[in-house]
Amino acid sequence: MNKKLNFLESSFCKVLRPPQLNLRIIKPSSMAVFAFVLFALFIVFAGVIYDLIVEPPSIGVEYGFGNERPVTILKGRLNSQYIFEGIDGALFYLLGSLGLILIDQALTKERREKYGKIMFYTGVGLFACSFVIIIFFIKLKVPGYLKR
């Protein structure tokens, strides 16, 4: 049995020589993968695919009193955006989520008291402000939001 297997091994290795790849198996930590997923989420929430297909302008223009003023948010229509507007919106979505993640990190891990306090209050502030700002943006886009 051993002789047969040795013969098999030597003949096989003579015919095919796999290259000497010094591969290392990379095992990223779960939080690194989470950061990558968050980045991918940012790109999709920003409507990058919409930008690629519909090719809107990067910012809008408002004419008044003989000059042109830049306008960030496309008013009135729901499923359309300028490029910068998409990135703005996605930024505030993610800041709000990061605020909540900061709250969770502050309250579940042991660290120095100063840092715990900073993380908690920053998290609360980020979440509350992002929520209010997004609602303000949506009121610009959808006329009559939350009105009869």
Added chain:
Amino acid sequence: MSWYPLGRVVGGTVFPGIMLTAGTLYFFLKKIVRITVHIKHVCVFMGPFFASNASLITYLFTKEVSKDYGAGLISAVMIAIVPGYISRSVAGSFDNECIAIFALILTYYLWLKAVNTGSMFYAASCALAYLYMVSSWGGYVFIMNLIPLHAFVLIIVGRYSKRLYVAYTTLYILGTLLSMQVPFVGFQAVQSSEHLAGMGIFGLIQLVAAVKYVHSILGEKYFKLFLKILGFIAVSILVLFVVIGFATGYIAPWTGRFLSLLDPTYAKKYIPIIASVSEHQPTAWSSYFFDLQSLVFLYPVGLYYCFKNPSDSKIFLILYAVTSTYFTGVMVRLMLVLAPICVILGSMALSNLFKLFAYKIREFDEENKNKKKSQNKNTKKQNKKKKKTEQNKIFNLGYISATLMIAVLTAMFISYIFHSIWVTSEAYSSPSIVLAAKGYDGNRIIFDDFREAYYWLRQNTAPDAKIMSWWDYGYQITAMANRTVLVDNNTWNNTHIGTVGKAMVKTENISAQVMEQHDVDYVLVLFGGLIGYSSDDINKYLWLVRIGGTVDPSIKEEDYLNSRKEFRVDSQGAPTFLNSMMYKLCFYRFWEVKTEGNKPSGYDRVRNTVMGNQNYELEAVEEAFTSEHWIVRIYKVLKKENRK
């Protein structure tokens, strides 16, 4: 009849699930429970009924994944009103997605049960639920690619186990066999590229199980040799299979619908019909907030919790979330598939956050009780403990702060409810066939033109009359006017639709030839210029040009735009457009009408200009009917005279 003169094989081109379900419910109510309801009422209320079933199954799903019944309850509440799902399951919306989402969550729940327990019973029930899903919706391809992807990721990450092997093998064999029973799918389940992933992972998992078994028998040295030989054979067989399969054409490549999901620019370049449907447009950032409100913030937090304590089911949630977010970015209508996973992850996050603060309050209460019991004894010991653990401790939130945070989270939840109610009432609750608008003094004006026109057709035309219109109105004409149409919403034959498009955008002579070839008796167009209805055929005109251009290469989009590349309806519009059939049909006699007080007659309220080409005569058609607000206009095709 529809698709005159081609006809349509309904049995092989329709998913029978929703009709069978409605029929079964009707039979159950009529014969077993002995309550007489009209089949129409059963169909109208199928959406809400299955949405409530989806709510129940989401509770079970979330409880299974997170082992936390609080999260399950929150998820059941949230999916009951999430606007992304409500938009497709209102009462009266009898479409495939009503039961498809219920079947989707049921299949995934049974799959996770099977993977967690390794029992063949759950895997077989999952296959039955998969059959229900295949018979309901074309989106079953999502299940058949996500479950193999999950199995693959589990193998890579090192979580392969006997439970996974039993679950996946049973599900794949039974599921594929069952899905082939649906006539629409048939042999596509083994032939088309969309199903190849399942087959590939099936082979891979057999290989992994065999290798692990051999590993337990052989020693280390011979195992390495075995791996080398096996690897070589496996790779060569796979390459041979793939090459022969694609070369002989047995394996069909990705079809247009699903290829446009992987490569979003594909439809824009090659298949204008898919690109023209407004539901297939990519998603802008505001639609996410509009359809999901608070969940948009809670969804990454739920992902964070999944990454923090991974398990087999949580890895599945991560994969489902990432893939469905990408697909939703490509097509707005797939927000429906994103809504359940957002709800599940969001409710897990919300429940964990609530628990953090609630435990602080409970700790505070217990500390108070302990303090009252033993105040004097432990002060010295507590002082010593404080000094030791001053460096690293968990941030001690005060009682008031914790209560405030719970109030903030509850306020967010309440705002979610108000938002969902407002969105449903404003955006997703109006019938699309009767339009309503607010008049100058605030009272509501109803535009019932569609039904008026369809009933005119029903009562005033010959029973075998053939109607030519754009494909959006095909189903409505077939159902309400009971007449034969040339093309309808099924859009299975792009060439036929292109021919209709050609007939609409060419001049009257060529259009008359095409209409005579197809035996057309009446032409139906939509025109919104009198009342400002912006979804009329003139606003869709460029899509007709593009789709007609796939059939007749002489139709080019530049011909219909003026010298400044604008699409205009007034005297500055392109002459090709102003002399085309659809322009003449839509604007016939509109020059006699005064729409607004301070504007000349013939003022188009949608494009906000005066119409360009006026005072012309129609030779090939004559006007048969115009509805009250000029929305629907029907023309009768004049037959040629017998002798010249």
